[in-house]
Amino acid sequence: MSDRLGAALLQACRQFSGAVALQAPAAQVSYRALADQASAAAAQLRAAGLQADEPVLVMVSNQPGDVAALLAVWLAGGVVVAVHRSTPQALLTALQQRTGARLGLDWPDASAAPALQRWAATPPRPRPLLDSAAFIIFTSGSTGQPKGVVLTHAAFGGKLQQIDGLLQFQPTDRTLLVLNLSFGFGLWVALLTLLRGGTLVMAASFDAAGFLATLARERITQVGLVPTMMRMVLTDPSLAPAIARVVQQGSLRQMLIGGELLGLSLAATLRQQFSGTQLIDIYGLTETSTCDFFAFPADAAQRPGCIGRPSPQVQHRIADAAGAPVAPGAVGELQLRSPFLLAGYLDAPDLTAAAFQDGWFRTGDLARQHADGLVELMGRQKELISRGGHKLTPVEVEQALSAHPDVAAAMVTGVADAVLGERIHVLVVPRSGTALTVAALRQHLAGRLEKFKHPDAWHVADALPLGRTGKADRGALGALIAAGQTRPLDP
Template sequence: MNLGRYVRRTSSHQPDAPAVVCGPSRLTYAELDGHSDRLATALRALGLLKGDCVATLAGNRAELVVTEVALYKAGLVRAPINARLGEREVAHLLRESGARALLVDAAHLETVREALPGSGVQTVIGYDGPSDLGSGYTDLLEAAAAEIVDVDCADDDIAVLHFTSGSTGKLKAATQTYGNRAAAMRKMVMGPDTRVGPGDKQILAGPVTHASGMPLMGIFFAGGCAIVLRRWDAGEFLDTVQQHRATHAFVVPTMVNTVLALPNARDYDLSSLRQLIYGAAPMAPQRIRDAWELFGPVLSQGYGCGETTSGVLFLSTEDHRRAIEGMDEELLLSCGRPRAEADVAVVDASGAPVPDGSIGEIAVRGPDVVPGYFNEPDFTAATFRDGWFLTGDLARRRKDGYVFIVDRKKDMIISGGFNIYAVEVESVLHQHPDVYEAAVIGIPDEQWGEAVKAVVVLREGAALGEAELIDFCAGHLARMKKPRSVDFVAALPHNPNGKIDRRALRDPYWAGAERRVH
């Protein structure tokens, strides 16, 4: 197989159709196909062979998309590095991946300069031009021959080293194979809510090196256009929908929150949107209702991760409609039902399925589930069991197949012997009209072991006291679950992928504790 063949095929069908839009950059399918062939040719001329690793470190730009296609064509392993990581993390990833080449933008040259020693990188290519570290991307392409590159790859050949964000400790890479990536492409094309075909335009709002880039090959297979935002800005997002008449978008809940906070959000023409997919973190039911009111009946939700090569559970627009119109309101708390080829189970500690309604851990198997972690046999053995990937998410399954996440295993709060799920408390906090964003953590407590702490960002201009908010929660939660204390902050910390960084929230509270629960 070779995933690049699908770009070439679409290019032969519609060479002048738009394939990629990123700021001022525009690439037709003919240009995407041609540029990726030239880059693949240039990399092979540098001595890179099938299975060699090439790293990238850059903010969103059209060249990152070209690079992804080129590496598929050449049968190379891609190691995308999140552009928000620091020098030590970049150095670690370059060493761990065994990358022989690195493509980098100008904004990260100094980081690379410090991170290169000790790595196996022999070639540095600058997206913004040559530097003392190496040649320029454009020069490389112009010097390369215009020849077709089509290296045949097996299903189990590694395509991508998908590194985690690092918020939970050591950075590790899920080894996404070419078979995994092909399965992810199939699921995008198979789903009526996710297929982006000729004339359609999907906005990719986050880093395309990670979750936001997962739909790319599905878009190119079906002949749609990928609109890549260079950075997240709520106003720019709405303007892009209006200006480009975007039909699809993929965002994370934090992004939705910033859009809903804009006082002029309703001034934009969003009528072209047919699908707004959100995922990567839970979204409070009230925020879902607010988004439905703003964007219209276009919401859908995906649940997945790097180890599952994108979404494996899906809550459709029709599911949202049933919930919002009062036919099944509980669905707003669900992350959906299994989709495409993935099998999803809720299991106990031994791996056996738990009865419907009972809490267990979400486990996934299928062609989109990676075989393990790169050079991490012990961690792989602990996380993969009999072909199933153990996600670390605690959930319950309803008898009709809908899955409801209650918490991460590591985020569960144990207070006085009771299990308290942060997600449940956060859902109540978000129902208060003055709460913009909230996170719940466990903090040390001499009597109970852990106590429930809410960390809250208020809406602009709101005045809300700790006691008032705790009383509000007490009206919706069992007494043991309500927050014992509330800290009001200007902003919550987020990791490089836009998720709330609970570890950063917890650390100050546990710094002086003799025993850490987590």
């Protein structure tokens, strides 16, 4: 594989030129057509003045043109910043300003001309961090400000090779893409399918019945999922016949699941319901180019609930707060080292430095390693909420809510949920003399946060709960919610 993703994909397009690369409900794109479309768009980007290692915003929503746009940016020498089409304009503007992108590419229909947006004529200042960068992927940060994770072609492409060595993608594979291309999980599933000559069957959204119908109709051989999706499938008893059809057909070779904790109950039910399909639980972070641990069926049988063993060339340790390795079986922070780590956080050298301890990347996850070598996650150090496979921080939701003129204070916490993993609960304190409603606050958030970051449950109080030190205490809020001692906000 070339050390540049664009060149590697172009090589695959030549090798598998007559095969179907991309399939959507209203379109099919061959590898030959994908190469032609992307090459033409790359020429358009170069003509617009795109310089090497310059960021380009690429709008995505799992359409065939999205893949052509990614390839076009790489062929033109740019850096992909994938942004979902549903992103509010205010956030889109903020991303454009943070990245310094002069150009944006919106190309849902690869058979039509791409829409090229220009925001500025002057090239951005050089950023050494972006040398040979493939992506800037924005992910939630503990400060509430999304972090721009810079990943190079060598890092992400190198990790793809390691993943492929374990999962053995094939030209005969038909991969269903329900994960979005703005996230690392969706990107590696899509790219590895194409690099190996398979067909990427693209779904713009997920619904349980449609998902099962697509698995059967399209004879899908593998799919990447977050556990929440499969909870939705398994909690609807009316879908049992559709599950049976998928199993009877026997095409589904492997189910790749990650993005949040799988859980013992869900894992056991999936293995029972989807007999004949290999369930592989995957742990990884955007900052590490994803996929650092794989729990194959033999690992899960040996130690249910584990995240398995590290992927090739990934080193790990479990350390205490001082960075010293803990005793075998003890709990500490899971830290990683590999050739596939991020180049850094965009324009945040202090944040980048803080993410490492003695050269090891700090995941913020608590773990322990058993004598058999298998690693088990024990919880999170950070306050990230994991909702439906998406990770977000309480702070970013609190900041958005606090921008409302009638909100005096807001506190957000995650509460365990059988379907979504966690639901977002918020407690708001109204300003004196005002009357807040859920509808008003939802409208306020619509232009400020992606929909998956909107609260699921709303509570109201005269003040934020305090802990023993007299400070606002998120844990105290969780305890009040669990005890049913909060008041609901008026709808």
